[in-house]
Amino acid sequence: MELLYNPFFQSLILLVCLLIWLKPAKGKKLNLPPSPPKLPIIGNIHQLGKLPHCSLRDLSRKYGSLLLLQLGYNPTLVVSSAEMVREIVKNHDVVFSNRPRTTAANIILKGCRDVGFAPYGEYWRQLRKIFVLELLSNRRVHSFQYARDDEVESLINKISRASVKGESINLTDILVNVSHNVVSRCVLSGRSEEGEDSHSKFGELARRVMVLFMSFCVGDMFPYLRWLDVLTGYVPSLKAASGDLDKFFDLIIKEHRALKNHDEVTNKKDFISIILQLQKDGMLEMDLSQDDIQAVILVSQLSFDMFLGGTDTTATTLEWMMAELLKHPNIMEKVQEEIRNVVGKKPKVDVDDIGKMEYLKCVIKETFRLHPPVPLLLPRETSANLKLGGYDVPSDVTVFINVWAIQRDPKWWEKPEEFIPERFENSSVDYKGQDFQFIPFGFGRRGCPGLLFGVASVEYVIANLLYLFDWKLPDGEIGKNLDMTELYGLTVNKKFPLHVLPISHVM
Numbered sequence: 132m133e134l135l136y137n138p139f140f141q142s143l144i145l146l147v148c149l150l151i152w153l154k155p156a157k158g159k160k161l162n163l164p165p166s167p168p169k170l171p172i173i174g175n176i177h178q179l180g181k182l183p184h185c186s187l188r189d190l191s192r193k194y195g196s197l198l199l200l201q202l203g204y205n206p207t208l209v210v211s212s213a214e215m216v217r218e219i220v221k222n223h224d225v226v227f228s229n230r231p232r233t234t235a236a237n238i239i240l241k242g243c244r245d246v247g248f249a250p251y252g253e254y255w256r257q258l259r260k261i262f263v264l265e266l267l268s269n270r271r272v273h274s275f276q277y278a279r280d281d282e283v284e285s286l287i288n289k290i291s292r293a294s295v296k297g298e299s300i301n302l303t304d305i306l307v308n309v310s311h312n313v314v315s316r317c318v319l320s321g322r323s324e325e326g327e328d329s330h331s332k333f334g335e336l337a338r339r340v341m342v343l344f345m346s347f348c349v350g351d352m353f354p355y356l357r358w359l360d361v362l363t364g365y366v367p368s369l370k371a372a373s374g375d376l377d378k379f380f381d382l383i384i385k386e387h388r389a390l391k392n393h394d395e396v397t398n399k400k401d402f403i404s405i406i407l408q409l410q411k412d413g414m415l416e417m418d419l420s421q422d423d424i425q426a427v428i429l430v431s432q433l434s435f436d437m438f439l440g441g442t443d444t445t446a447t448t449l450e451w452m453m454a455e456l457l458k459h460p461n462i463m464e465k466v467q468e469e470i471r472n473v474v475g476k477k478p479k480v481d482v483d484d485i486g487k488m489e490y491l492k493c494v495i496k497e498t499f500r501l502h503p504p505v506p507l508l509l510p511r512e513t514s515a516n517l518k519l520g521g522y523d524v525p526s527d528v529t530v531f532i533n534v535w536a537i538q539r540d541p542k543w544w545e546k547p548e549e550f551i552p553e554r555f556e557n558s559s560v561d562y563k564g565q566d567f568q569f570i571p572f573g574f575g576r577r578g579c580p581g582l583l584f585g586v587a588s589v590e591y592v593i594a595n596l597l598y599l600f601d602w603k604l605p606d607g608e609i610g611k612n613l614d615m616t617e618l619y620g621l622t623v624n625k626k627f628p629l630h631v632l633p634i635s636h637v638m
Contacts, residue, residue, distance in 0.1 A: 161523040161525070162521070162522055163523055163525075164197040164198060164199040164208065164519075164520075164522040165194040165197075165198065166194070166199045166200065166201070167190055167193070167198075167200070169200075169201050172203075172353075173203060174201030174202055176202055176203060178190065178200075179202075181619060182619050182623075183619065184506035184507055184533055184623070185535075187209050187211065187507075187531070187533050187536065188211060188533060188535065188536035190209075191209065191211035191212075191533065191536060196212035196520070197209075197215060197519065197520050197522055198211065199528075202352060202529070203351075203352030203353050204352060204353050204355075205231075205529050206528045206529070207528065207529045207531065208513075208524060208528050208530045208531070209530075209531050209533055210530065210531070210532045210533065211533040211536040211537060212537060212540065213537055213542075213543060213567040213568040214567075215519065215520055216537065216567040217567045218519060218520065220567065220575050223519065224575040224576055225514075225576070226513055226514050226515050226517050227511050227530060227575070227577075228251040228511070228575070228576045229250055229251045229511060229512040229514045230247075230248050230249070230250065230251075230510065230511060230512060230577075231510055231512045231529050232248070232250075233351050234348045234357075234360065234365075234366065235343055235344045235346075235348065236344075238370060238373050239340055239343070239344070239373050245258070246262050247509065251514065251576070251577075259576075259580060261406070261409070262580040262581075263580055265406075265409060266405060266406075267580050268583075269583060272583045274400060275313075275317045275400075275584075276482055276587075278312075278313050278316035279588060279591050279592075282309050282312045282313045282316065283309070283479070283595050284479070285309070286305065286309045286592070286596075287595060287599060290305070290596075290600060290633045291599075291633075291635060294600065294634060295635070297632075298632075299630050299632045300631060300632075300633060301628050301630055302450070302453060302628075302629045302630065302631045303446075303450050303624075303625065304628065306446040306450055306592070307446040309446075309592060310445040310446040310449070310588065310592075311446075316401070317401055317402060317584075318402045319383060319401055319403065320400075320401040320404070336372070336375055336376065336379060339372055340372050343365075343368060343369055348360055348365060349363075349365075383403060384407070387404055387407055388407065444622060445585055445588045445589055445592075447502075447504040447622050447623070447624050448495075448498055448504055448585075449589060449592055449593055450624065450625055450629055451498055452494065452495065452498040452589075452593060453593075453596070453602070453629060453631070454625060454629055455498060455501070455550045456494070456597075457602060457610045457613055457629075458550070458610045458613050458615070459550055460610055462494065462552060463597075463602070465490060466490050466494050466552075466597060467597050467598070469488055469489070469491060470488055470491060470594055470597050470598045471598060473488055479595055479598065479599065480591070480594045480598050482591060484594070485590050485594055488594065489556070491593070492555075493552035493554075493555040494552045494593075495586070495590065496552070496555045496560075496561075496562060497550060497551065497552040497555060499562055499569075499571040500538045500544070500569060501538070501539070501548075501550055503534045503538060503571040504571070504623065505534070505571075505622055506533065506534055506535035506623055507531045507532065507534065507535070508532045508570075508573050509573075509577070510529050510530060510531055511530040511532070511577060512528065512529055512530065513526050513527065513528045513530060514526060532573075534570055534571060535623075537567075537568060537570065538568065538569060538570075538571070543568040544568070562582075563582065572585075598636070599635065599636055600633040600634060600636055601633075601634040601636055602632070602633060602634070603631065603632045603634065604630075604631060604632065605630055605632045614626070614627050
């Protein structure tokens, strides 16, 4: 009994009781989605391979349509079925509406102040409203037709000169240039190629930014090694690029404001002019700083011009479409016949003609299905714990939606690996985010706001190319042998550029 009154023993008992009280109660074991075996430190990074969308599809076939990986420090959920996407949209869309913050996006986009990477919340809602109602509405997309007309005319003239000489062309480069120029005209009122003015220099600067966006960042995978990104020069390169962008946009915005002061704004119908005019008229529901405007404009350019990859979504889609048509000459002949019957003897396709080209739209849809430009979409991040597909998914988990796998799922698509545009004839399935087996532009609140803009450019360019020219591969190559190897970046392009021989069609 005397031991109980010993001060040292009393202190020891008190300490033990305190530790027991402070010890967290053992929580209920979570029923996490299945995971493949992982290595120490790097987790499952080694299992991604050179084509992550393919590797992840293979892993999902083995472990299930919900797959939990550990990519360095980051727990990552991979979703590979239309059923799981439907459940997300119907029950958890808000929880899946955040974006993970990357080092590149944080530095280049001013703390993720743009519509693509901004955290879900009131600021993002107001920003998206500007995009949907003011910059990318049906009416606004139609108003930019002048840019598509001019750039397609320039494209036709360039190809015609090669056709007259009997020369083959690098169609990949040409499609990249026309896509960049259309977007630059709409965003900045200037072309991104040719010339020495400030507008033309933006093409080079944007490409530099995209290389940085695509580069591996140690700190994003292993936060405790973030200092390595400073030593390797990655962070200094990002800051230098951000500074150059600041100078560029300072100049461009000053030019636009000067034009406004001289009542010349009516001739400027680009994105910057629209935003500045809305700001001046008090039509915005929030104040946009110059940094905010810069982030909006930059993401406009990146979203449509170089949508997080080496080439843009428009050019990538056009390239894959032409490759598939060359590989399937019977489909090429069928779609050309439709286009030429609709257009008649006119010198080029009118935008109003496209609405009558049903088979062309099937070809475009099948290209989006088989070759989604961003096969894993932009990553999302969960903002709360939830139940999905019977599994527990924690908060702060990075989420990849494997669109490439979903759109090749044999549960939804007959002969899913084959290019068959006829599957969309008399079908209501569309790419607007309501048919979850077909979501090349994403879905829900974070679906791509540039859908109308991108599709309008794809339709108009491809219709004119197929109307005015017949196409062959050079040097006697056979279409069915065309190399369709993919090259993975933040978009998936053909590994080898598409070289073709254009032949002017005799009306």
